[in-house]
Amino acid sequence: MRTGIFITGTDTGVGKTIASAGLILALKARGLNVGYMKPIETGCPVLDGEVVAQDTRFIREVCGIRDDLDLMCPYRLKAAAAPSIASRLEDIHVDLSFIVDQYFQLSLLHEVVVVEGVGGLMVPLNNSEVVTDLILQLGLETVVVAKPGLGTINHTLLTVNMAKMMGIAVTGVVINGFGKEAIGLPERTNPDEIQHFGNVPVLGILPWMKDLDYQACKAPSLLSEFMERVDVNTMLPRDDEQGY
Ligand SMILES: Nc1ncnc2c1ncn2[C@@H]1O[C@H](COP(=O)(O)OP(=O)(O)O)[C@@H](O)[C@H]1O
Numbered sequence: 523m524r525t526g527i528f529i530t531g532t533d534t535g536v537g538k539t540i541a542s543a544g545l546i547l548a549l550k551a552r553g554l555n556v557g558y559m560k561p562i563e564t565g566c567p568v569l570d571g572e573v574v575a576q577d578t579r580f581i582r583e584v585c586g587i588r589d590d591l592d593l594m595c596p597y598r599l600k601a602a603a604a605p606s607i608a609s610r611l612e613d614i615h616v617d618l619s620f621i622v623d624q625y626f627q628l629s630l631l632h633e634v635v636v637v638e639g640v641g642g643l644m645v646p647l648n649n650s651e652v653v654t655d656l657i658l659q660l661g662l663e664t665v666v667v668a669k670p671g672l673g674t675i676n677h678t679l680l681t682v683n684m685a686k687m688m689g690i691a692v693t694g695v696v697i698n699g700f701g702k703e704a705i706g707l708p709e710r711t712n713p714d715e716i717q718h719f720g721n722v723p724v725l726g727i728l729p730w731m732k733d734l735d736y737q738a739c740k741a742p743s744l745l746s747e748f749m750e751r752v753d754v755n756t757m758l759p760r761d762d763e764q765g766y
């Protein structure tokens with residue numbers, strides 16, 4: 523088995539990185555050799571003269587992945603903006619075939635590669651391509667990470683339906699951050715509505731973890747919470763999947 527899974531979200535900040543880390547830890551706990559790729563990261567601060575891709579740094583530290591940074595995150599852009607804009611400011615062209623090439627290199631090193639998207643599905647990557655184009659070129663299925671509360675049904679169904687319309691298979695939805703806000707009627711009923719109207723499984727509900735510290739790269743309860751609450755089996759890339 524040499525393949526991957528693409529983690530997208532309904533928005534930026536919904537928990538793609540946290541869900542990616544949880545999935546990697548859970549797959550590693552099963553003995554699989556897992557890699558991570560964040561093809562394009564924007565909003566990278568410059569620290570001691572180095573452009574730091576923070577999601578990639580978090581995953582490297584929390585999941586113990588040590589691949590070459592240029593393979594894990596080939597485009598590290600400074601401006602906190604969509605990749606099309608951030609890359610233009612630095613006079614860089616985001617080339618999807620280069621990303622596919624880097625992904626192929628990573629897939630030779632690992633049994634599974636978890637690829638984290640940028641923002642949501644319609645985020646522009648260059649002058650003519652958006653995230654769905656990247657997913658299609660990588661030939662991967664996608665998991666959609668969504669918020670728990672009011673408004674998430676609409677955002678999740680928009681994302682799921684757009685993926686399907688573009689010909690991208692949706693493995694399922696992971697709801698992240700349950701309990702950060704008060705748990706009311708929407709939080710309790712959203713998963714069923716999403717499953718019913720989206721015709722996709724909700725693979726799990728990940729709680730808000732008070733001990734998680736993104737800046738310090740600490741997530742002590744992530745592995746146990748992920749294994750207990752998320753259906754990892756369904757997220758395991760299958761041999762019959764297209765791609766590499
Ligand atoms: N389940 C969670 N428990 C605790 N903190 C979380 C959780 N999910 C997200 N966060 C916090 O919210 C931030 C945004 O989540 P992140 O995974 O980085 O979003 P995305 O990758 O979609 O932009 C994280 O950096 C972390 O600080």
Ligand SMILES: [Mg+2]
Pocket residue numbers: 538539577638
């Ligand atoms: Mg992220």
